[in-house]
Amino acid sequence: MDHPLPTATPDAPIFDPRAFRLTALETELTARAREFGARVLAPRAARWDREASFPVDNYRDMHAAGWLGICIPGMEGGLGADFRAYCLAAAEFGRFCGATALTWNMHVCSTLWTGLLTDDLEMDEAMRAAHQANRAIHYRRILADGAIYSQPFSEGGAAAAGAVAFGTTARRVEGGFLVNGKKIFASLSGHANQYGVLCTDVTDGTASRRNTLYLAVPADAPGVSVAGEWDPLGMRGTVSRNLLFQDVLVPESAALMPPGLYFQAAMRWPHMFLTLSPTYMGLAQAAFDFTVRYLRGEQPGTPPVKRRMYPTKQIAVAEMRVMLEQTKALWFQAISEAGPDPSKESMLRALAAQNTVMENANAIATKAVRTCGGQAMLKSLPLERIYRDSRCGSLMLPWTAELCVDRIGRDTLYERGETDQ
Numbered sequence: 001m002d003h004p005l006p007t008a009t010p011d012a013p014i015f016d017p018r019a020f021r022l023t024a025l026e027t028e029l030t031a032r033a034r035e036f037g038a039r040v041l042a043p044r045a046a047r048w049d050r051e052a053s054f055p056v057d058n059y060r061d062m063h064a065a066g067w068l069g070i071c072i073p074g075m076e077g078g079l080g081a082d083f084r085a086y087c088l089a090a091a092e093f094g095r096f097c098g099a100t101a102l103t104w105n106m107h108v109c110s111t112l113w114t115g116l117l118t119d120d121l122e123m124d125e126a127m128r129a130a131h132q133a134n135r136a137i138h139y140r141r142i143l144a145d146g147a148i149y150s151q152p153f154s155e156g157g158a159a160a161a162g163a164v165a166f167g168t169t170a171r172r173v174e175g176g177f178l179v180n181g182k183k184i185f186a187s188l189s190g191h192a193n194q195y196g197v198l199c200t201d202v203t204d205g206t207a208s209r210r211n212t213l214y215l216a217v218p219a220d221a222p223g224v225s226v227a228g229e230w231d232p233l234g235m236r237g238t239v240s241r242n243l244l245f246q247d248v249l250v251p252e253s254a255a256l257m258p259p260g261l262y263f264q265a266a267m268r269w270p271h272m273f274l275t276l277s278p279t280y281m282g283l284a285q286a287a288f289d290f291t292v293r294y295l296r297g298e299q300p301g302t303p304p305v306k307r308r309m310y311p312t313k314q315i316a317v318a319e320m321r322v323m324l325e326q327t328k329a330l331w332f333q334a335i336s337e338a339g340p341d342p343s344k345e346s347m348l349r350a351l352a353a354q355n356t357v358m359e360n361a362n363a364i365a366t367k368a369v370r371t372c373g374g375q376a377m378l379k380s381l382p383l384e385r386i387y388r389d390s391r392c393g394s395l396m397l398p399w400t401a402e403l404c405v406d407r408i409g410r411d412t413l414y415e416r417g418e419t420d421q
């Protein structure tokens, strides 16, 4: 006897609002993100990938739709998404254009970290008032002018992994800071209006991680330049070239967080580093959706040939679904726990979630290519791009897949301060 199963609905929400008990805001934002992604992002995605060019048109439309202010508090004119609401919406973006979702994440972090996250941190009232007045300048630029912020942290050394102080420096001078240094893999290079640079305040002559500053450097400030080629395997539309800063003078208001607050955030709000994962959660879903559509003979751009009747295909899809559900469940739990001062268990779960999303997105995409076959990996179809984009997830510092494994193993076997001496 046949047991009819629900029809495959590839464009259903990644996280069904009822099943995952989403809030009203999450339900609304994810529905809007999915509609926007299908209508605006998907048709253009192949172009940014082919040209390795920045999705300028997407950002214009994202500004008009309010997406640039998703994490700006509602009282300050934004959409008021909290950490989980943002992650869920960003995963929906990731289904349709990985490069747009990933660069949007760099931008959004400049508002999430200075907003909701900083509100959870300790500072005296005067510092808090000054910070709120200062961030309002940046929020206004974003909401009114469509200003785009980026997040160039990586330098090619151990700093982006959090092991040493950033080599890019800021020195206090009359009226502001003088910035010098170099960033690599700086997504949005040449396209962001402000580069949210992590650098070390070396005014007192010492280079300590505690003295990390998070400064918004205007892209058109004298001394800022973009260098190097960008012709990578995947995530080509991120345009992650090198940024050079030579005696760049920025005002006091460039400080996106008060002194010492970035270090406090990294210690006390570590889920902040999980924000690179939503894009890849979306890519994992996209690879799975493609496979289902393709095997059912419903993938646009392909003949209506069904391949779903072969047991090997059914097994492959089942295995992909198991992997996808495992990934979703762990990730959803981790983003639900995000907040200040997580327990050790919560922290280890966050690292496991990051590792799982980044590794499984590519594993699911790899399996999708193998299962669908040769005609499915032509550049005229999105799977090939999803496969290449998904390969980049495990490389993203500070929580690369390797570094997650490293920390999970060590921190499971050792309590803080324990040694074998």
Ligand SMILES: Cc1cc2nc3c(=O)[nH]c(=O)nc-3n(C[C@H](O)[C@H](O)[C@H](O)COP(=O)(O)OP(=O)(O)OC[C@H]3O[C@@H](n4cnc5c(N)ncnc54)[C@H](O)[C@@H]3O)c2cc1C
Residues within 6 Å of the ligand: 106, 151, 152, 153, 154, 155, 156, 157, 158, 160, 161, 163, 184, 185, 186, 187, 188, 234, 235, 238, 240, 392, 394, 395, 396, 397, 398, 400, 401, 402, 403, 406
């Ligand atoms: C598409 C894309 C976009 C990006 N966009 C940005 C961006 O906007 N801003 C930004 O700051 N960066 C960005 N990055 C950079 C990214 O976070 C890495 O810095 C980048 O991939 C370069 O890494 P690397 O090879 O120099 O790493 P390396 O530091 O050389 O490390 C190589 C590998 O060794 C491991 N490793 C590193 N340090 C340690 C350690 N202390 N202990 C043990 N193992 C370690 C890691 O697993 C790492 O993958 C982007 C990267 C990609 C792929």
